[in-house]
Amino acid sequence: MKSKILFFVLFILSSMFTFGKGREIKFTEFDLQNGLHVILHEDHTTPIVAIVTVYHVGSKNENPQRTGFAHFFEHLMFEGSKYIKRGQFDKIMENAGGTNNATTSQDRTLYYDILPSNQLELGLWVESERMLHLKIDSVGVETQRKVVKEERRQRYDNQPYGSLFEEVFKRAYKKHPYRWVPIGSVQYIDKATIDEFMDFYHHYYVPNNATLVIAGDINPKKTKEMIKKYFAGIPRGKYKIKQPQIVEPPQTQEIRDTVYDKIQLPMVIYAYHMPALGTPDYYAMDMLTTLLSRGESSRLKKELVDKQQKAVNSGAFVYPLEDPGLAMIYSIANAGVKANELDSLMQVEIEKVKNNLISKHELEKIRNQVETDFVKQNSTVNGVASNLATYHVLYKNTNLINKEIDRYMKVTREDIKRVADKYLRNENRVVLYYLPKKN
């Protein structure tokens, strides 16, 4: 009876704020006493359920002598627990008709399971087991060391431009742990001990540092009971969790460098420092990069790719990060085009947004594009669950899943010119040329 009241109250709280365009995502959220934050979203369209668990730990929490640790640890979370034997984790999920995986970013580690809705309890058991009882042994650690090295080679070392983010971030940041990327440096993979892993586990993989989202074909009341059954008994962590307080000092001089890679076509990339995700200027910068690169009519694609045919591709995007991040603008040369040619053409486009207000028509266009993306981002229950978790953990506002669009719509033409002036300055950027390595 009383829990119904709670449900009702939260329902009102969350629905009060939702009058955005498109489909409204209704959800309820609450904390368990051990600090685990829970978000539920009911959607009976398909008899499946998505379980997303986000731990607020990523590569920025790593010791600089152990880069890649958080991602490596993510692999170990699939090893086993007190009641799940090594190697059984994925089997159990697949045997239940589910699928699962995980990703590690600079800021958080996200695990997801998508299961038939009658297997929800199994999913909760598995997720609670690895939050409470993770078990790792030297065989598992040694195997995953090899696997992670192969992952690094396959995705970064053996791919053209695969080292891009690593090369950009290590130059853009001098102090902040964003100076390395989640895959980390290969030389540290062999170093960490099991004790270090368990220490990391007890520090960060605790309910008070986690958010659990269940979306899909659920009965919220029963789901809540099940969550309590499996998670309420998990003790709160003993450590005080602190996010890094390192403030990257402002960059005062343009950094220019060249990377020689196994590529055929040169690439030029600009990376500008910009504010953290969720800040007003973040939205203006996101709109600005949309203007530059979304669709064939966007400024970079129309000018560099279509009209002048100097690039096979050109684009711009913001890299959303919890602490101040980067906006990147890049072009890959058409055959025979030199990197410095691209560089000057890109610079022309930067000067245009700094010197002239964008047209009303352009603003209308990028608003329509943002709106379309916003509507589409919630097309699957796993997408909804991941978004809910991300908005809660990194944006500290779950209901942005319905309301973030308003922040975009507040951005004016003047804002876009202002952020261009403020952030797209030469001394605020890293310029990298990727050039073909000579044999």
Add this chain to the structure above:
Amino acid sequence: MKIKIILIVLLTLTVQTLFAQVDRSKMPKAGPAPEIKLGNYQTFTLDNGLKVIVVENHKLPEVTFRMEIVKDPILEKDHAGYIDIAGQLLKTGTKNRTKDQIDEEIDFMGASLYTSGQSIYGSSLTKHFPKLMDIISDIILHPDFKQEQLDKIKKKMISNLKAAKEQPNAIANNLRKVLFYGKDHPYGELVTEETVKSVTLDMCKNYYENYFRPNIALLALVGDINVKEAKSLVTKLLAGWQKKEVPNFKYKTPKKPLVRKVAIVDRPTSVQSVVMVGYPVILKKGSEDVIKANVMNSILGGPFSSRLNHNLRETHGYTYGARSVLASDRFVGYFNAACTVRNSVTDSSIAEILKEMKRIRNEEVSDDELTQIKNYLTGSFARSLERPQTIATFALNIEKYNLPKDYYKTYLKKLNSVTKSDIKAMAKKYIKPNNSYVMVVGKADEVAGKLKRFSISGKVDYYDMYGNKYDPSVKNLPPGVTIESVLQKYIDAIGGKENLLKVKDKTSVVEGGTQGMNIKITIEQKAPNKLYQVVDFGTGQQKTIFNGEKAKVVAMGQERELKGDRLEQLKIQSNLYLPLEYKKYGITPELAGMEKVDGKDAFKVVLKTKSGKNWVQYYDKDSGLKVKEQFTISVPQGSFTQTTKFGDYREVNGVKYPFKLTQSMGPQSIELKVKSLKVNTGLSDSIFDIK
């Protein structure tokens, strides 16, 4: 007030949980299985033959347009790529709109639009959909292909083809296509810079004229739209599309290799090998085997826990992931098991893949394994239904492949009736480890040698990135190098013709050991080609005497005259001036390419004799000195290759001789060192007499 209520509630909840007992050791049981419902779709056909499928789903305010042209594949031959280019040209202008206008209108709606040679895909929010349809119908009905746009597309494609040269997976795909289907099959022909350059506007126009026709097109409208709206939009905008008879084509069916072959694309910069084991397969879409065969392949290489991934990733740590595909197709499908592994375990990974392929053929799968995979596939099916596009895909497949109308409705039933013996039968039929291509894209220097064991012929075939076979040794020759230049450089390197001709006789003592046995060889040679050689094993001696015409061997008290091949060989090899006199013996030296000898580049020279007995020499690219020689010796037991490597060149009277020789035959090898070497000591002719 409200906050207080929450507090009380939370308190009560906590108290309850304190008493809740969970037995964590037991895996929770599943609840009653939910019903898996397939969404419905409706169809209608326009008078021009355009068949339209409508999948109504109002979850999101969005509609997509998916159109496919269903025709036989076309062999593009020397102009491969023109169909793709024609597809790209579609959205670069109509009689009513320029490319800039199309781009601007699409982007202004936040919509997306893609065109290819056999499909058009567009998507937008519901409110913009009529406008999007208007643009699409303009593209279909009134395209205007322009030279300027063709040139742009070609330029970009050529750049992208250049970029693909550094993409190991793109290279692997090329190799796979060429080997599986052959370049004379539409599935096996490759687009290259040359073929793209040759594409003309007329080819693209003709393609559009002949094949972009409603009577072979299928259109699915998916999302926030109902049949009535769909019908009125499509009729209004596409009824004017003219139908036309479309030609059909037949092709020879590609076959598996008769025996297992090994193919490599050398990518010297690779830090990993892309490894594949596969072959073409006849598995027609919708045929009776498809579901059973898919269950079998899923056990082998489907989900994360499948055998291949479990073995190669979780047990051995060779790779980030290993999977296999058994693809059914309207015409010809394929099997392919693939992973990316570090160079040093390339051969071990292939061995494990072949092992798993054999295992699934020879051993029955367990009950647990079968149940598990069925559960997994049932779950995948249920999950896929979340997207309305899945229903559209099902409907399109039913039309394209002539499947029974209830093919997908009865899928789960068919899946669940698959038995263990079905799995074994499917494995026997479709998994062919001995008729496969073992394919590697990687650093040949490090990996190719160890791949020979997988090839029935013992050979590794080299391909370039466009699937053209080549002899690896020829490929690497620097420009300007000829057989004459290689041989001249050698003579210069050892001291020059003049100094060489000054040598009238030569006496050397060579020592070495193998398997605890010491050998001492004394060699006396006199111009032009007399030889007296004593090999002392410690336990006995073997003498070879050659007077320039006849030869005999004395060993263990027995005497034997040498004839045939061995005699011919002696005649030639005993010649002190051989490098200057190949012609005299009818030997034609040929430059066969460049290979590595002990990690250094060396020119490979084949000496062809009149008798057809060739031998091979290697000359170091930098020093010009001879570093290796190979003979194939035929004896009654079979033929053996004897390899000699030369090193430690030292000068004696103006001519350089190797003071270190390493001889090997099969697994045995012996290292020989020159202890003394003298020239022009005035050897008497009588030493070489044969009675």
